[in-house]
Amino acid sequence: MTSPLFFGDPRAIAHAAPGDELVVDGDEGRHAVTVKRLTAGEPVLVADGAGVVVEGVVTGARGKDELIVEVREVVRHQSPSPHITVVQALIKGERMERAIEAMTEAGVDRIVLWQAQRAIVRLTGDGRDRLVHKLRSKAQQAAKQARRAWVPVIEFAGDTEVAISSTADSDVRLALHEQASGSLAEVLPATSMAGVSIDGVALIVGPEGGISPAELDEFAAAGVIPVRMGPEVLRSSTAGTVALGWVMGATGRWTVGD
Numbered sequence: 001m002t003s004p005l006f007f008g009d010p011r012a013i014a015h016a017a018p019g020d021e022l023v024v025d026g027d028e029g030r031h032a033v034t035v036k037r038l039t040a041g042e043p044v045l046v047a048d049g050a051g052v053v054v055e056g057v058v059t060g061a062r063g064k065d066e067l068i069v070e071v072r073e074v075v076r077h078q079s080p081s082p083h084i085t086v087v088q089a090l091i092k093g094e095r096m097e098r099a100i101e102a103m104t105e106a107g108v109d110r111i112v113l114w115q116a117q118r119a120i121v122r123l124t125g126d127g128r129d130r131l132v133h134k135l136r137s138k139a140q141q142a143a144k145q146a147r148r149a150w151v152p153v154i155e156f157a158g159d160t161e162v163a164i165s166s167t168a169d170s171d172v173r174l175a176l177h178e179q180a181s182g183s184l185a186e187v188l189p190a191t192s193m194a195g196v197s198i199d200g201v202a203l204i205v206g207p208e209g210g211i212s213p214a215e216l217d218e219f220a221a222a223g224v225i226p227v228r229m230g231p232e233v234l235r236s237s238t239a240g241t242v243a244l245g246w247v248m249g250a251t252g253r254w255t256v257g258d
Helices: 010-014 026-035 094-106 125-145 160-165 213-221 236-250
Strands: 005-007 021-024 043-047 052-062 066-076 083-089 110-114 153-158 172-176 200-205 225-227
Touching (some): 021 026, 094 236, 110 160, 153 160, 160 213, 200 236, 213 225
Parallel strands (some): 083 110, 110 153
Antiparallel strands (some): 043 052, 052 066
């Protein structure tokens, strides 16, 4: 079983070296001490969420919310390639949270929240900020569960024009749509077979009511390719994760050695 991972102070992690003492405090320390009940001698990982992971051993605890870790090694992970963005239309209730958690566990690098035309959820101002804050917390917890060195970036794009511009740096931009003529597997074949190098992939996932014809026209004008995944029509909350599975395998992000 892999060592449990917790997120620590990025500044302390940036200066950590073998032999140093590192303190995990706050909510993460409380979870380690009172929920996981880690004790001296147990291995543990402490990450900054931006690629740096400390491999250490627990030496003790102070109170109920401070875990003391002896640093054994500091590992700096390169940013995964290709970089994968999912533009996720807003969906109602807990399904939004489940979508963020599942995509994070699957390895997404960036999630852009999109106020699609047919989305039931309409957010502005404080409501938007609260949702982004909540989903960032969910993403961090999911990254911890998945032992990820990187926590995905979560942004709010607003309308379709902004959502499209958020994908400008991606080599391949695909909109998931059940009536598309081409399949995801056809449009994005396994790169090892196609001899193609890809630096970035963007997947666009519509709301429960689907992507509107007007939005499809906007995507097409911007060079976004509509694709379907198969004969089944998936919920908005699951489509992104399922598509990620293919992208991870096709581009080599998931390999036997991972």
